[in-house]
Amino acid sequence: xxxxxxxxxxxxxxxxxxxxxxxxxxxxxxxxxxxxxxxxxxxxxxxxxxxxxxxxxxxxxxxxxxxxxxxxxxxxxxxxxxxxxxxxxxxxxxxxxxxxxxxxxxxxxxxxxxxxxxxxxxxxxxxxxxxxxxxxxxxxxxxxxxxxxxxxxxxxxxxxxxxxxxxxxxxxxxxxxxxxxxxxxxxxxxxxxxxxxxxxxxxxxxxxxxxxxxxxxxxxxxxxxxxxxxxxxxxxxxxxxxxxxxxxxxxxxxxxxxxxxxxxxxxxxxxxxxxxxxxxxx
Amino acid sequence: xxxxxxxxxxxxxxxxxxxxxxxxxxxxxxxxxxxxxxxxxxxxxxxxxxxxxxxxxxxxxxxxxxxxxxxxxxxxxxxxxxxxxxxxxxxxxxxxxxxxxxxxxxxxxxxxxxxxxxxxxxxxxxxxxxxxxxxxxxxxxxxxxxxxxxxxxxxxxxxxxxxxxxxxxxxxxxxxxxxxxxxxxxxxxxxxxxxxxxxxxxxxxxxxxxxxxxxxxxxxxxxxxxxxxxxxxxxxxxxxxxxxxxxxxxxxxxxxxxxx
Numbered sequence: 001x002x003x004x005x006x007x008x009x010x011x012x013x014x015x016x017x018x019x020x021x022x023x024x025x026x027x028x029x030x031x032x033x034x035x036x037x038x039x040x041x042x043x044x045x046x047x048x049x050x051x052x053x054x055x056x057x058x059x060x061x062x063x064x065x066x067x068x069x070x071x072x073x074x075x076x077x078x079x080x081x082x083x084x085x086x087x088x089x090x091x092x093x094x095x096x097x098x099x100x101x102x103x104x105x106x107x108x109x110x111x112x113x114x115x116x117x118x119x120x121x122x123x124x125x126x127x128x129x130x131x132x133x134x135x136x137x138x139x140x141x142x143x144x145x146x147x148x149x150x151x152x153x154x155x156x157x158x159x160x161x162x163x164x165x166x167x168x169x170x171x172x173x174x175x176x177x178x179x180x181x182x183x184x185x186x187x188x189x190x191x192x193x194x195x196x197x198x199x200x201x202x203x204x205x206x207x208x209x210x211x212x213x214x215x216x217x218x219x220x221x222x223x224x225x226x227x228x229x230x231x232x233x234x235x236x237x238x239x240x241x242x243x244x245x246x247x248x249x250x251x252x253x254x255x256x257x258x259x260x261x262x263x264x265x266x267x268x269x270x271x272x273x274x275x276x277x278x279x280x281x282x
Numbered sequence: 283x284x285x286x287x288x289x290x291x292x293x294x295x296x297x298x299x300x301x302x303x304x305x306x307x308x309x310x311x312x313x314x315x316x317x318x319x320x321x322x323x324x325x326x327x328x329x330x331x332x333x334x335x336x337x338x339x340x341x342x343x344x345x346x347x348x349x350x351x352x353x354x355x356x357x358x359x360x361x362x363x364x365x366x367x368x369x370x371x372x373x374x375x376x377x378x379x380x381x382x383x384x385x386x387x388x389x390x391x392x393x394x395x396x397x398x399x400x401x402x403x404x405x406x407x408x409x410x411x412x413x414x415x416x417x418x419x420x421x422x423x424x425x426x427x428x429x430x431x432x433x434x435x436x437x438x439x440x441x442x443x444x445x446x447x448x449x450x451x452x453x454x455x456x457x458x459x460x461x462x463x464x465x466x467x468x469x470x471x472x473x474x475x476x477x478x479x480x481x482x483x484x485x486x487x488x489x490x491x492x493x494x495x496x497x498x499x500x501x502x503x504x505x506x507x508x509x510x511x512x513x514x515x516x517x518x519x520x521x522x523x524x525x526x527x528x529x530x531x532x533x534x535x536x537x538x539x540x541x542x
Binding site (some may be wrong): 005069071091092095096098099103105106107109110111112122123126128171213 | 317406407409413414415417420
């Protein structure tokens with residue numbers, strides 16, 4: 001058996017103070033049309049860690065991802081991404097930073113007038129200094145990662161919802177970003193396709209050690225991620241051996257009424273005495 | 283329909299003007315910034331210019347023809363039917379060619395831009411583009427502005443020419459005016475000022491059509507219904523804006539050239 005991934009030392013909040021944090025939210029608040037959505041939230045994402053964000057619809061989960069990319073500005077507070085304060089950066093400076101971060105949108109957000117090849121290659125083509133052969137090679141590699149090489153010449157409208165989500169993952173990972181943000185990657189998908197997507201996220205976490213924020217409604221997805229690792233030799237996701245639960249860099253963050261009510265690992269979540277959390281996970 | 287207070291309405295109007303001005307200013311500033319999207323600009327020029335050619339040809343031809351037909355009765359009354367060529371050429375080159383071409387292209391392309399960009403907004407494609415490190419203003423808006431300004435200039439010239447051809451056809455086949463007489467008076471009356479006025483306007487109108495279309499597209503909210511609303515607003519706003527600017531541009535240019 002291939003060794004399960006271990007990035008435990010960097011896990012937050014039990015991580016040592018020296019652990020590198022790739023994303024830091026400090027007392028961040030935002031309101032839409034005078035209605036507060038996030039009210040002074042703070043959390044950290046350690047390097048190599050995947051943090052699943054939960055909350056009811058409208059609790060500001062997707063807003064957190066958009067703020068981390070600087071697509072939305074908070075009303076107050078600081079957000080540091082790869083040591084850059086995105087709340088103080090100009091749009092031009094943000095474009096540079098965003099090249100180091102990948103995002104998978106809730107509805108994939110593929111460019112519908114471009115083929116799968118052009119969608120996945122978009123970032124490389126925009127950078128402009130990559131040769132055509134290199135672009136083709138990397139597009140095929142990214143599509144092979146999500147097992148969709150055969151769709152390279154298709155348009156997004158010709159793909160199923162799950163395939164579009166996988167193309168969006170390929171587009172996000174083609175430049176091997178340091179951080180990946182997933183916005184409900186399994187939302188609206190059938191259980192089999194959802195498991196395929198979760199396997200890809202676990203693969204990205206364990207093979208490439210990419211730090212990630214994962215917004216989801218589906219607690220079972222996050223629990224699968226916390227209890228499985230990616231076996232590179234078998235090229236599939238496998239359950240952690242007995243006694244090794246909690247041995248993957250996986251954390252949970254729960255939002256309620258604009259506040260963070262839980263930030264910890266699967267073990268701490270299972271031990272929580274908070275009634276709302278108990279009800280949420282039951 | 284939801285009623286809003288006059289204060290809210292005033293605030294929204296000021297905000298709209300501010301946002302539009304920023305977008306329009308940015309689209310010009312981006313001309314001098316990298317990266318430049320030549321392929322996108324050429325593609326848009328093809329869509330806007332070549333795509334609009336049939337409606338511009340038809341509009342120009344029949345506007346010139348109907349202008350000749352309507353004017354002929356009045357000119358005949360004063361025994362000045364020989365001036366028909368002058369009337370059609372000045373009318374087309376100074377006013378009708380630029381304005382009608384502008385309105386036709388606004389109807390076709392301003393709505394197209396608003397719906398295309400609006401759909402991209404509501405399906406998060408604009409956010410995705412920003413997230414992928416690309417400035418949508420540079421990639422989507424500036425190429426459309428350059429293409430529309432450039433192509434409307436040439437479409438207007440075609441429309442002017444076709445208008446004169448239409449007027450000439452009516453003069454020759456319906457009114458029995460000698461073609462040589464029509465064309466020689468039509469050419470002779472045109473001065474540099476007339477041509478200049480007629481060719482400055484499409485540059486202004488092209489800028490209005492593209493920036494208004496892009497502005498309403500990029501500000502679309504509320505799903506497919508919002509995209510539909512943005513499309514309608516883009517056509518209405520750009521058409522009204524063209525007519526307003528036409529009046530002030532004409533007044534200004536007449537003052538500059540010393541027309542009484």
